[in-house]
Amino acid sequence: MFHYLTLSPLLILLAGCVLLLASSLKIIYEYQRAVVFQLGRFQRVKGPGLILVIPLLQRMARMDLRTVVHEVPSQDVISRDNVSVKVDAVLYFRIVDPEKAFIQVEDFFSATSKLAQTTLRAVLGKHDLDEMLSERSKINADIQSILDTQTEAWGIKVSVVEIRNIELTEDMVRAIAKQAEAERDRRAKVIHADAEFQAAQTLVNAAAILASAPGGMQLRYLQTLSEIGTEKNSTVIFPMPIDLIKPILQIIEKSEDQH
Numbered sequence: 001m002f003h004y005l006t007l008s009p010l011l012i013l014l015a016g017c018v019l020l021l022a023s024s025l026k027i028i029y030e031y032q033r034a035v036v037f038q039l040g041r042f043q044r045v046k047g048p049g050l051i052l053v054i055p056l057l058q059r060m061a062r063m064d065l066r067t068v069v070h071e072v073p074s075q076d077v078i079s080r081d082n083v084s085v086k087v088d089a090v091l092y093f094r095i096v097d098p099e100k101a102f103i104q105v106e107d108f109f110s111a112t113s114k115l116a117q118t119t120l121r122a123v124l125g126k127h128d129l130d131e132m133l134s135e136r137s138k139i140n141a142d143i144q145s146i147l148d149t150q151t152e153a154w155g156i157k158v159s160v161v162e163i164r165n166i167e168l169t170e171d172m173v174r175a176i177a178k179q180a181e182a183e184r185d186r187r188a189k190v191i192h193a194d195a196e197f198q199a200a201q202t203l204v205n206a207a208a209i210l211a212s213a214p215g216g217m218q219l220r221y222l223q224t225l226s227e228i229g230t231e232k233n234s235t236v237i238f239p240m241p242i243d244l245i246k247p248i249l250q251i252i253e254k255s256e257d258q259h
Helices: 002-024 098-103 108-124 129-134 136-154 170-212 216-231 242-258
Strands: 025-028 032-038 041-046 049-052 058-064 068-078 084-095 156-168
Touching (some): 058 098, 108 136
Antiparallel strands (some): 032 041
16 A cells, blocks of 8 residues: 555656656658747747657747648739729749748738739739730739749748739620721731732733833733633634734835835
8 A cells, every 4th residue: 555655646747747748749740840939039940850849938830831822812903004804813932931931920821812912903003904915924923023022021932923814894805806806807908908019010020021022012912812712702802903913014015115
């Protein structure tokens, strides 16, 4: 009975020490870091691996270093040319300084999300609608650079910003369709006019060549008559140019003079 009463407090004390040690040991995974405070003051960042946190004296906060994928809610944006659109985006960021991410901002996730929304509206508001649609990569880079600069004080690294959808109103969709149709008509007219010009230029060049060659116009005239006679079965009255029969008349006149 004496030994039982004597050993019981020792066992209780030993069990308490074991439980205290077990609660003091923390496992920090490779993608985590522990921000440790001692009596309210920042001590150090620990991990990964097995660390010791003294109960009552120290407090620990786990910080996840993996990249966070955040969908920025759809934002109403008015472009520089006064077009109202709805834009949403995807944001990729991660913690690079656990101490700053825990101490410098109350909720780094909410703060980064709100900052992304305001930056998205501010940057897109400086661009025309055509620039939003055609220069999306450049706008993504601008937004990422601004966010990364502002979140650096929080220990956050913004790696990628991607604009996903630019939603237009129905009236604006119809207006863009009409504009595209007008542009297609303009291009078709320009191409047709250019073809007419090239054809006219070719005819002028051909006429110059025929005019420079003796008898060239007569030969072309006879070729045209031959083509008409082959393709048409009806009778065609075709005026005979004086230039075509003039050499024949000259031969006849010379023959009469000799007689």
